[in-house]
Amino acid sequence: MFKETALSGQTTFFQKLRSLDYILLICILILGVISSFAMYATDGGELLYHTKSHVLRFIIFFVMMFVLSFLNIRFWHATGYLFYIIVLGLLIWASLYGITASGSQRWVDLYFINLQPSELMKIAIIVCFAKFYHRAQINQINNFKNLLVPMMILILPILLVVSQPDLGTSILIALSGIIVLWLAGINLKYFIYSGLFLLISMPFVIAFLKPYQKLRILTFFNPDKDPLGAGYQIIQSKIAIGSGGLTGKGFLKGTQGYLEFLPEKHTDFIFTLFSEEHGFIGSLALLFIYGVIIYRVIDIGKNARSFFGKLFCFGFASSIFVFITVNMSMVLGLLPIVGSPLPIMSYGGSSMLATMIGFSIVMSTKIYQKQLIA
Template sequence: MIERRLSRERGMTLTEKLGSVSWTFVLLLGLMAGVGYAMLYSAAGLNPEPWAFRHGLRFGFGVLMMIGIAMVDIRIILRLAWPLYLVGIGLLVLVALHGQVGKGAQRWLDLGGFQLQPSELMKILLVIALARWFHRASLERVGNPLFLIPPLIAILIPAGLVLKQPNLGNAVITLVVGGAVFFAAGVRWWKFAAVIGAAAVAAPIVYDRLHDYQRQRILTFLDPESDPLGAGYHVIQSKIALGAGGMFGRGFGQGTQSQLNFLPEKQTDFIFTMLAEEWGFVGAASVMALILLVVFYGLAIALACRHQFGRLVAAGITVNFALYVFVNIAMVMGMIPVGGVPLPLVSHGGSAMITVLIGFGVLMSVHVHRAVEIEGEQAEA
């Protein structure tokens, strides 16, 4: 106890901080990236080029960055929460004005050889900002509807900008992540029910304003066989590949659907399909278990934290990651519309990998600084 207090007052040394990083968690992330490396190696016809080698390199770089962020005192992150949020909004506005147009949507910002998708980063910054808003509030204040209006606006601004890009999938994830922080902060059940009810009423109106390709996705999802060579092609081929994998898979590098290119975008959105085709149900279920372990670990970090700010941040980031995985896997199985959402740490793609690891860096900072005392919030005994 005395030691703890001393460390709280003095602050931790860098060595202490490095020592308290959860290397088990880093190992779990490394396993996921390893699965990604293997799949990308297979996707390129058993060749590290053009994807696998760069994937490994990015992961190495990303892990260093994650640990670097983990060293940053959580209280600094707390103080910078709103400025960071404003930077994120600024980036979203910038991408709307000058962004790269990819596949009919403005999503990417070219930072001199490095592409950034601000909508990814925004969700982490949003989580931090919302945690800042809620961390000192008592349950009574959280119960006051007026208190909830500013954070609601904080969610709706980025969600609206992302929807405008247009990126329906990410906009929905943004809303749900924000909602998750509300939920973790103790907002009452009935309020969620009210919002969901309102959404249900608004859905037809929103559908009316969607872009044609977004509507097409929803319609194709409802009946993929209706347009087998058009928008439904992806889903049908993905299901064929999954099914053909069977219990034990067709063997590494032997998936005919993936290797013969019937499966589109196998190195990005549909990498899980390829995995399931080549490694079968056994392999795919194992990878899903690994992902679940990562999620549980993130939630454990949240539960173990002594301050509300860290708890909310950890919970929000973990839910964001879990949502990503769910959307991707459900998408390749044809359970929800195809939305251009990669499988974190496994899919090829620099921007997604870096943002996921930035998020986990913040999560790790929560873990390292779980016992610090945050001013204005009484530390728990």
Template sequence: MKARAEGRLLVALPFDVTAKLARLNWGFVLLVCLLAAVGYAALYSVDGGSPKPYAEAQAVRFAAGLVLMLGLALVDIRLIARLAWPAYGAALLLLAAVARFGHVGKGAERWIDVAGIALQPSELMKVALVLALAAWFRRASWERVGSPLFLIVPALAIAAPVALILKEPNLGTAVITLAIGGAMLLAAGVRLWLFALAIAPLPLVARIAYSHLHGYQKQRILTFLHPERDPLGAGYNIIQSKIALGSGGMWGQGYLHGTQGHLGFLPEKQTDFIFTTIGEEWGFVGALAVVALLLLIIVAAMLIALRCRHQFGRLLAFGVAVDFSLYVFVNLAMVMGVIPVGGVPLPLVSYGGSALIAVMGGFGLLLSVDVHRDVVFPRDLEDG
């Protein structure tokens, strides 16, 4: 494919649509639809064998997300690269705005209303951070990345949103955002000794931080370590989740036959704890199949990153894949009682609009990378 002048992009677009649709990674789209179908089935069961209220609403949102994803897939990746920093700036402004105008939702999570849709700016921020870092590193050679001065801007770009999210306060999302930023730096070629230097003092920092935690925060950590300490409070979800998963056994209770008596206890059964319904009704075998599907999506996203021929696309696809996998890890680990309860949904399966739109938007960028994997960026590798 020949490189076009960016000014002609919008004029050229209609003639490209057929060609672009042909290049679209339909296999990936299929995987995404399959995962959404799993979510629909699980919500249908949570609803007690009815599409209302959750399953139907979620299907409508998914349809909107699908349009967003396919629309983004057709946008020229070079235009996306040019919009990366403005997107980052906008997300950062939104994040700062919740600090002032956002209202407190469940617990400490902060939301902001944009045109009637409750948005969680921290979800948008993760995608925007990936975009911004990909844009920063896209021209940089291996030698250039080795210069510590070159890393000042990306370090600040990571630190600013992390600090704002910490202030919300939302420790879990702050750590995830930090992890995404770290993964991006790793993929961009930041030297490994720098990571070693950053990670080495962590145990000490953790110790000092623990001594500065509020009483209730310490309590939450202790409750996680011994959920039985507080069976009515934070330990409650973990215990109930384990009971529900355990009662599923190897083959499950059967679809729509989960003991609603248990799940009636789970206040987040349609959102964060949706996986327990799957585990209870479909058993270990069914739950494992869902885990396998999630792994397939992660692998497919990584393959898109690996076969892209420009650095911006590689890093963008990689970031989206890491973002998605972190959602999955944190949610599954939480449901299985491996990490403290954190309020992270299982993407595309849990009920909820904000995360769904953020994930589908990310996948749209990912598909755009794949469609435009062979384009040539102007002034690439012009650092020096």
């Protein structure tokens, strides 16, 4: 019986292939194609370095994801803590021997790739928590020991990333972690307590921030005050998006990005350029694709029999959602500018690698959805 074989993990390769989530797969592919064209437009309609390496990475990581999808969900469960520890190790390595670029020491040189471990941590923290709560009993979740350990798991990487310094990524790691913690069943009051504690410690945190980070937060509240300085990015981004209108200026016809008014247009501001060229309709389409992806991941989580798979899918779907909303809110002028890439769309290998690993765990959950983990 199918059920029997599923339980024993004896499914054939073709059965596994059939049980892949094709809607999710196609959506990721479409996103890859869109992002490649967006990168091409950002390069000014020429096949330059950014476009080439983005396309290459997408192909490599997509194939990697496809292959990793066939790994048994048990593998991910088994290596959950190891994954976290390796990434944590890389973070420590980065803080000691990392490569410094634009004032931030966040890369490690792995000889074949320059890796940004903080991006991987966004996934590793979810895997780690999924494993932790997979084992935990519901009535023990809110006791002291089971609150302290996840807290340590979360705070350690955040401190490392903040000290790089990389405020944006550390916030995103914190958000992904907190969401998983809440989903897992931690009492809401603890979040309220920590929130209050954070609010009280805010002055100390601010004192700890770099001047440029303080400035970014200040300019968010009044971007027009210094249009050529720190508020420049927000204003230019709003101009680009606003000038796109209903249908956009057309592919390769966006003037703002093409004319270099947009800072970091390949990474954090890729949506701005996309929205300028393809307008409101194009932006809605992109949001729709992201929406479908998130929906599929949640759906896979719902159907997963293992708590590990379920919690990972829910956590991953939520963090992708958070990444998208933070990035878009930022370029739309709703949030202060903190470095946060748009999953798959933005240029950046580590971010794409992390996202693709996440998808392969989701796929694995789908293929082995009937699998239970001891």
